[in-house]
Amino acid sequence: xxxxxxxxxxxxxxxxxxxxFRCDPISEHNRLYWYRQTLGQGPEFLTYFQNEAxxxxxxxxxxxxxxxxxxxxxxxxxxxRTEQGDSAMYxxxxxLGGISSTDTQYFGPGTRLTVx
Amino acid sequence: xxxxxxxxxDLILQEGANSTLRCNFSDSVNNLQWFHQNPWGxxxxxxxxxxxxxxxxxxxxxxxxxxxxxxxxxxxxxTTDSGVYFCAAGGGYQKVTFGTGTKLQVIx
Numbered sequence: 001x002x003x004x005x006x007x008x009x010x011x012x013x014x015x016x017x018x019x020x021f022r023c024d025p026i027s028e029h030n031r032l033y034w035y036r037q038t039l040g041q042g043p044e045f046l047t048y049f050q051n052e053a054x055x056x057x058x059x060x061x062x063x064x065x066x067x068x069x070x071x072x073x074x075x076x077x078x079x080x081r082t083e084q085g086d087s088a089m090y091x092x093x094x095x096l097g098g099i100s101s102t103d104t105q106y107f108g109p110g111t112r113l114t115v116x
Numbered sequence: 117x118x119x120x121x122x123x124x125x126d127l128i129l130q131e132g133a134n135s136t137l138r139c140n141f142s143d144s145v146n147n148l149q150w151f152h153q154n155p156w157g158x159x160x161x162x163x164x165x166x167x168x169x170x171x172x173x174x175x176x177x178x179x180x181x182x183x184x185x186x187x188x189x190x191x192x193x194x195t196t197d198s199g200v201y202f203c204a205a206g207g208g209y210q211k212v213t214f215g216t217g218t219k220l221q222v223i224x
Contacts, residue, residue, distance in 0.1 A: 031210060042120075042202050042214030043159070056211055089157065095210075103210065105149065107159035 002026075004108035006092050012114045013082055020078045021111045025094030032075050033105060034067055035091040036060065043091055049075060050097060082115045089113075118143045120205050122215035129193045129222050137188040137218045139203030147206040148179055150188050153217070154199045162188070162201075193222045 005024045013019050025032050030051055035043035046065070047057045051072035061067075064083075069075040079086055089112050093105040119142035129135055141148070150162040163170050163177040165186065170177055174193075179186040186205075190197055200219050206212035 033210075035214075040216075042204075042216050045211055045213065048210055050210075091159065093159075103147065104161050104164045105204075105212070106161060107151075109158055 004092055004094050004106055006090075006108040006111050008111060009109060010112050010114075012116065014116050015082060015084060017082055018078065018080045019082060019113065020076055021090055021092075021113075023075045023077070023092030023094075023108060025074070025092070026106060028096065029094035029106075030072070030097035031095045031103070032069055033093040033095075034075070034077050035093065037089045037091055037110070038087075046077075079113075082113075084115045087113055087115045118145070118205055118207055118213050120203055120213050120215035122201075122203055122218050124218060125216065127218055127220045129220065131193060131195060131222055131224050133193050133222075134189070134191045135193060135220070137190070137201050137203075137220075139186040139188070139205070139215055141184050141186075141203075141205040143184070143207055145181065145184075145205045145207060147204075147208065147210070147212055148186055149204045149212065150177055150186070151202045151204065152197075152199050153202060159202070190220075193220075195222045195224055198222050 033048040034046040037043040049069040089110045091110045092108045095103045121140045148166045167181045176189045200217040204212035204214045
């Protein structure tokens with residue numbers, strides 16, 4: 001068990017460019033979550049997957065944002081035409097899921113995005 | 117959606133002191149978790165506790181679901197306890213809403 005990993009750890013981009021982040025969950029985990037965290041705030045839910053199905057998306061996730069989880073393994077989060085307001089820490093978490101009601105979320109180290 | 121409020125927002129403790137952090141939530145929950153975010157930004161899950169009481173070393177947590185609050189107790193605090201403590205709650209088992217956190221500083 002190597003934990004949740006995210007790449008890259010840091011990304012600096014110019015406004016208007018597209019960026020893509022990757023998350024590798026804990027291997028046996030069925031659920032995968034994306035959050036965004038800005039300075040001084042708690043993480044805000046963006047979307048989550050049960051295996052390869054994207055089951056819920058926040059209203060925060062505008063049409064410039066898209067997330068995928070092909071084959072129910074790793075996930076990618078793409079932001080098109082980045083804006084300065086997109087600057088934040090993007091966090092990924094995974095959980096075991098299934099029929100258990102105890103569904104602890106384990107977080108990755110995050111990807112810090114800076115849009116110039 | 118569910119609202120989550122945490123208090124106090126900031127807390128400074130002398131090493132060795134005890135503290136209680138509070139989380140109030142606006143609706144019934146099936147999912148309540150406490151996290152610690154260390155100074156490097158890593159979120160670590162402390163407890164999954166939608167009801168009842170759990171203990172893990174110097175930390176313990178109690179959730180009174182009928183009264184819509186949860187408490188996190190830190191005893192004999194250490195400098196490594198510094199960071200931000202978040203409560204996250206949800207009505208379902210998946211999506212959770214985070215509070216704004218309690219920033220704890222433990223001084224030697």
